[in-house]
Amino acid sequence: MRGLAICLAAALIAGATAAGALAADHRARATGDPTAFEGDGMWIWYVSKAKEGDPGRIAAQARRRGMETVFVKAGDGADTWRQFTPGLVARLHAKGINVCAWHYVYGSDPVGEARVSAEAASRGADCLVIDAESEYEGRYAQASTYVTELRRLVGPDYPIGLAAFPYVHYHPAFPYSVFLGPGAATFNLPQMYWRAIGDSVGKVFSITYTYNGVYGRPILPLGQLYSNPPRRQVLRFRRLAADYGAAGVSWWSWQHASRRGWRAASRRVGSGGVRRVAPYPELGEGAAGDLVVWAQEHLASGGYYGKAVTGRYRSSTTGAVAAFQTAAGLPRTGVLDSPTWTALLAALDPQPVSWRRRPTAPAHARGVPTAPGHARGLVHARTAAREPMRVPASARLPAREDELEPGRAR
Known part of the structure; x- marks a missing residue:
């Protein structure tokens, strides 16, 4: 029995050492290249549907069409896709092609998903893209768990992007502020599929940049080559990307692109000569959604907003915005307009939040001092920054519409 116990103990130690080595290995190898x-x-x-899965032929076509990077699916939920291998990455690298992994996530197993993402990074991927869509709507706690675990595994500097819905205001419960917030993705690749959405290329750019710009991450438009879009639309997409100052453009997808689409996507076009800058969205009392969450987090970090972050723009948010406007020398309206957004984002970082599904007791109930000058029960912003927080009330709001699948309104 004693020998068995020693063996079991040794096995447990070996298992723990192996697990620790795996985590360390993720961090050691996941250097990436932004x-x-x-x-x-x-x-x-599917790699098998791109030049029959031959890395040499994939690289040759990518080079011929001016594609510096291929984005290859590496995982689906908590399952790793076998097609994303170190050998594939190495062969594409040898031909001068960057390789980014992309991973479709659901939120049902955020820790498992983070490990799959980190495994892709450890296999030599230059960057990682999180493809999060309708399954993550309302799942603030799961998103918080996922990005925290992912960053623990790959480190704070590994390049990560988010590919999500482009029309932020259609998805009030989607946790953009988590996926694009502190310690999460540092690039934003909105799925700007204009033909699927049913809007013009120009309108899709205008709306996407207006509503995504507040999150402060570089926007790298993801365009569509499926459904055989006209050449002129593909070229306009490229030109507008240049006009808006995008450092990169990518296309969905290899297996859907026609020859005409490939040629249009690879044609070099310059800017129209005018740098386009989208205004920020205007929010006022009655608004609700992740944009309000983002605003409340910024106001809280500066001590202007002391209540729980709810994602609902009510009198307390109006008062906080008005107080900030006074301090910033702006007209005191209580409305979060474009000039106020500009000043707010420049002056304050968002309050770091660790979202939890279960409520926590208010700070004052645990003996934590409240902010001077505030009524009893309002949590001091600096203290709240170190506390877990219940998911915002706006997380229960339904999506206005899935713009990528017209008619699938909720």
């Missing part, structure tokens, strides 16, 4: 997001890229869903 420049892989720059220039032109093509997304690959």
Whole structure:
């Protein structure tokens, strides 16, 4: 029995050592290269459907069409896709092609998903893209768990992007502020599929940049080559990307692109000569959603907002915005307009939040001092920054519409 116990103990120690080595290995090898997001890229869903899965032929076509980066699917939920291998990455690298992994996530197993993402990074990927869509709507706690675990495994500097819905205001419960917040993705690749959405290329750019710009991450437009879009639309997409100052453009997807689409996507076009700058969205009392969450987090970090972050723009948020406007020398309206957004984002960082599904007791109930001058029960912003917080009330709001699948309103 004693020998058995010794053996079991040794096995447990070996297992723990192996697990620790695996985590350390993720961090050691996941260096990445943020420049892989720059220039032109093509997304690959199934490697077997891209030049019969031959890395040499994939690289040859990518080079011929001016694609510096390929984005290859590496995982789905908590499952690793076997097609994303160190050998594939090495062979594409040898031909001068950057390789980014992309991973579709659901939120049902955020820790398992983070490990799959980190495994892709450890296999030599230059960057990672999180493909999060409708399954993550309302899942603030899961998103917080996922990005925290992912960053623990790959380190704080590994280049990560988010590919999500482009129309932020259609998805009030989607946790953009988590995926694009502190310690999370540092690049934003909105799925700007204009033909699927049913809007013009120009309108898609205007709306996407207006509503995504507040999150402060470089926007790298992801365009569509499926559904055989006209050449002129593909070229306009490229030109507007240059006009808005995008450092990179990528396309969905290799297996859907026609020859005409490939040629249009690879054609070099310059800017129209005018640098386009989208205004920030205007929010006022009655607004609700992740944009309000983002605003409240900024106001809280400066001590202007002392209540729980709810994602609902009510009188307390109006008062906080008005107080900030006074301090910033802006007209005191209580409305979060474009000039106020500009000043707020420049002056304050968002309050770091660790979202939890279960409520926590208010700070004053645990003996934590409240902010001077505030009514009893309002949590001091600096203290709240170190506390877990219940998911915002706006996380229960339904999506206005899935713009990528017209008619699938919720």
